[in-house]
Amino acid sequence: MSDTPPPNVWAAPAGSAPQWPAPAQGRPPTAQGGPPFGAPTVQQPPTEAAPAGSAYHEQARNGRQKTPQRVGEFLLVLVGNLVAPLLVIACGAVVWYVLGLDFAEDGERILGDPLADEALSLLSIAAGILVVMLAVRWCGSRPAGTVASVLGRVRWGWLARCSAVAFPLIVLQMGGLALWGYLTDGEESLAGDFPGWSQFALGLVVLWALIPFQAAAEEFVFRGWLAQFFGGFLTSPWPGIVIASALFAVAHGLGELSGFALLFYSAMWWGWLTVRTGGLEAAIAVHVANNVTAYGITVALGQLAESGNAADAPWQALVLELVAAPAYCLLIARLATTHGVRRLSPGGPAGRAEPAESAEPAGRDEPADRAEPAV
Numbered sequence: 372m373s374d375t376p377p378p379n380v381w382a383a384p385a386g387s388a389p390q391w392p393a394p395a396q397g398r399p400p401t402a403q404g405g406p407p408f409g410a411p412t413v414q415q416p417p418t419e420a421a422p423a424g425s426a427y428h429e430q431a432r433n434g435r436q437k438t439p440q441r442v443g444e445f446l447l448v449l450v451g452n453l454v455a456p457l458l459v460i461a462c463g464a465v466v467w468y469v470l471g472l473d474f475a476e477d478g479e480r481i482l483g484d485p486l487a488d489e490a491l492s493l494l495s496i497a498a499g500i501l502v503v504m505l506a507v508r509w510c511g512s513r514p515a516g517t518v519a520s521v522l523g524r525v526r527w528g529w530l531a532r533c534s535a536v537a538f539p540l541i542v543l544q545m546g547g548l549a550l551w552g553y554l555t556d557g558e559e560s561l562a563g564d565f566p567g568w569s570q571f572a573l574g575l576v577v578l579w580a581l582i583p584f585q586a587a588a589e590e591f592v593f594r595g596w597l598a599q600f601f602g603g604f605l606t607s608p609w610p611g612i613v614i615a616s617a618l619f620a621v622a623h624g625l626g627e628l629s630g631f632a633l634l635f636y637s638a639m640w641w642g643w644l645t646v647r648t649g650g651l652e653a654a655i656a657v658h659v660a661n662n663v664t665a666y667g668i669t670v671a672l673g674q675l676a677e678s679g680n681a682a683d684a685p686w687q688a689l690v691l692e693l694v695a696a697p698a699y700c701l702l703i704a705r706l707a708t709t710h711g712v713r714r715l716s717p718g719g720p721a722g723r724a725e726p727a728e729s730a731e732p733a734g735r736d737e738p739a740d741r742a743e744p745a746v
Contacts, residue, residue: 533655627686
């Protein structure tokens with residue numbers, strides 16, 4: 372009988388490494404080819420942009436938009452744009468009361484000083500920017516800047532170009548309306564009392580400082596968020612543009628029929644231009660130019676306490692707008708093509724650094740994997 376022990380069939384072959392490494396500190400080994408035990412798991416980013424080549428109205432299509440998220444985003448924007456302005460007005464009224472200043476007695480305004488009351492109104496509307504940005508980030512799980520443009524930010528260079536076109540055009544349009552009124556009604560159309568240079572300058576400084584935020588807020592809500600909300604589940608941008616235009620006109624109040632038609636007509640053109648240029652810059656520029664010019668005239672005539680809004684626009688203003696709105700939008704669309712302004716999202720991770728200039732180099736090709744929407 373041999374003294375040699377029988378071979379161990381469970382032992383690993385000589386010179387080879389064991390199939391499973393010894394677990395450290397008693398932890399179980401991982402499956403072969405899997406990640407090491409205790410390795411950090413890859414977490415989903417808090418926000419995600421739309422796929423590359425998405426049009427402006429498709430920026431909500433990031434794969435995170437289910438029915439609960441859409442309903443939550445809608446309710447947050449709706450309630451937020453009702454509550455936030457009230458909070459701003461309430462805070463302004465409290466400060467006004469603490470300062471011991473008088474309140475308005477006509478029931479149409481809150482503060483006794485027309486300039487302060489108008490400034491408070493503009494500031495309350497401006498709160499809509501924050502409401503929209505929080506809603507798309509919290510409920511839409513996408514970068515808040517995608518409401519501004521397909522690049523995820525305001526394209527400041529393109530905004531400056533649009534403003535250079537919008538301001539002269541609006542001044543010409545307002546001047547034509549004033550001349551029309553003068554030829555029709557005489558000097559009564561320009562009746563008013565100049566408030567003095569100090570009050571005039573103060574009014575311009577205060578109002579012109581707030582108008583860009585007020586106008587941008589309205590564009591964020593109507594041309595921006597509403598178009599993208601409907602674009603999240605509809606292929607065409609036109610349902611969102613039409614609904615947003617109607618709501619934009621209603622939001623200015625029920626005035627003259629000509630005023631409602633003017634607002635709806637302008638909003639339709641601005642909605643088309645927003646999708647065509649891939650951002651809100653063109654609409655913001657003309658909206659700011661219009662309000663800056665209108666408030667400047669109102670302050671100069673000392674009519675700030677009696678100022679209305681575009682809902683009260685006469686039919687002469689509508690006639691001029693029938694020409695001015697398409698002229699501006701078609702010219703800006705042409706400039707966007709000339710300067711190669713991007714209207715489809717470039718893709719890449721959210722927060723990716725973009726060139727300092729908003730306008731892309733002329734002739735730069737859009738992604739070829741999909742056709743652009745017909746707008």
